[in-house]
Amino acid sequence: MTIKDIAKESGFAVSTVSRALNNHPDVSRETKEKINAIISTHKFVPNNNARQLKQQSSKSVAVIVKGTLNTFFSIIVEHMQSLIAATDYGVQVHYIDEDADEVLAAERICRELKPLGIIFLGGNISTFQKRFSSIEIPCVLATTTSAELHFENLSCVGINDVSAACRAIAYLLQNGHSKIGVLGGNRQVSYISASRYSGCQNAFDNCGKSFDESYYQKCNYNLGSAYRATKRLLERKKDITAIFCMSDVMAVGAMRAIHEAGLCVPKDISLMGFDGIELGTYLVPSLATIKQPAEEIADKSVELLLLHIEKHTPAKTILLDDALIEGESVGRI
């Protein structure tokens, strides 16, 4: 079944059929109806390859996910996928390694798939600052925002990591904790970790104290790494009464380590996460956390990218609201 067959059967020329397919204004209502009737009886679907070859574009967008697909990312990816599927764009989701170079990956994908736009998930702002200029199509960086990022074709969608982390620590401080351990990524490399770190500092500053860097424990954003990091931290700092983890998944790892140290959450150690995954509310004790609006991040990212692509809207940063979710994992002292 090709456009030619439809043309033959309808009596019109292929060009007319093509116009009818793309509902071009230059075709009368009645011929459009006739053609559409034939198309639907045959369940004809135009050949994407021919179409894209001709118009030199893929009519698709790529989503590049960096790091392991934890629950927080997976819900965003799934949401993005279904949002894009509802349009007439295609989606290509690519998972790249935690320590892979996202810009390099994007370059390769651009060459091979020629997407019209890219959404980055879990990308690192410092990499973009240095090397993004080689990418020329519209892009959206989801779950990270930065004031220092100025490219014509790069938008950001996310929460304010500084104030979000500040909110978390402030909550712990309010509950009487002052010896607070913090688990996060490598601040030299991960912009997100650095932002959240300075949020922690702000919270301390705001109440006349200051955050002691030795209470920061570097680790990766996964269960095992957080588990081991917490063990190290508890070993090093005996006076800790609370731990803030820069992701909920890390908090689960931490919870285990605390338990194995013979301590109890929240009686001995209070625990806070970050992200607001659904699982956290079912844990025992339920996890206090900072909720990132995952669905909204997906919505806005896709919306922005399509605007960018279709209407050439200039790049902008959308800051969404995070929210403190109280939980049983934080106790008052």
Place this chain on the structure above:
Amino acid sequence: MTIKDIAKESGFAVSTVSRALNNHPDVSRETKEKINAIISTHKFVPNNNARQLKQQSSKSVAVIVKGTLNTFFSIIVEHMQSLIAATDYGVQVHYIDEDADEVLAAERICRELKPLGIIFLGGNISTFQKRFSSIEIPCVLATTTSAELHFENLSCVGINDVSAACRAIAYLLQNGHSKIGVLGGNRQVSYISASRYSGCQNAFDNCGKSFDESYYQKCNYNLGSAYRATKRLLERKKDITAIFCMSDVMAVGAMRAIHEAGLCVPKDISLMGFDGIELGTYLVPSLATIKQPAEEIADKSVELLLLHIEKHTPAKTILLDDALIEGESVGRI
């Protein structure tokens, strides 16, 4: 940059360049080298649309994931993605609704994307039995197996759900439990749930007892549904000493419900999951479960599909080994 430009620059004809690209035997080693040199200096990548248009195939496979992307599926998807990315095939991952019709989705995807093969994740065997015949390309059904399924082009990769569930219940029985609640899906609809259910029955039968159906509580494979189902179950059956959940995620929901009922795992109620997600070993108490070999399922599914596509290997079922993971969530009485 097109093949023509390469031809012009190298002095050879486009057809020769094309042959060099696809390393066809009919091209001498030295011209192949010359052409490859030019290709790599220009970072030329052949246009996929033109290529696929010409050879009437997409050189890609589709992965259809049914239901929400829980941690167990996401690790399989991620693995499959990277396995396929390492070949010269493309991947298209599609997420469809829990209660969508996977065969219908596959038909649509076949029309629109023309993949060379499909991997189904979380599909339901009964749907396939009824309607699969409309799909003509090689397919693999991952994480489900069935003796009752015989299509020329449909392979299965997974564990034996009957014996796996039997192993779980046997473990609980060994530990002195006999009033065991079971949480799973709708057995009329979900073949997997039905298989695991009969595994439960077998375990009871094997030690001269029999499983009372009223201890089965139907729910969906997610946190909230399992949470509510557990509440109902605990309400209905006061004598329960153990609960077996047909997924680890459900077990987390159950754990919460048990806690809220004023009971304790494993002192009052023992708990078992199914799947073996990494998170389970970090929970407090750690979750006893049946581990499905996620990576291996991904490996074999991809391997089988590619064999199916390229060598026209006949369909077969690959049964992989599950394993009992002991955990603190099960106590002896």
Place this chain on the structure above:
DNA sequence: CAAAGTTCCGGTAACGTTTCCAGTAACGTT
């Protein structure tokens, strides 16, 4: 040494679309 085979290469017709250009008919305007 001719015939036959081998090895390598070039020309060209497709693949299924879109889009430009041209053309026709109907209509309104001077």
Place this chain on the structure above:
DNA sequence: AACGTTACTGGAAACGTTACCGGAACTTTG
């Protein structure tokens, strides 16, 4: 009545690649 406009349609050239066919230059065979 001649012309310009509008509304629609058809023809044909592209898009970048592959695959078939034919041919040239060599090598082997009888």
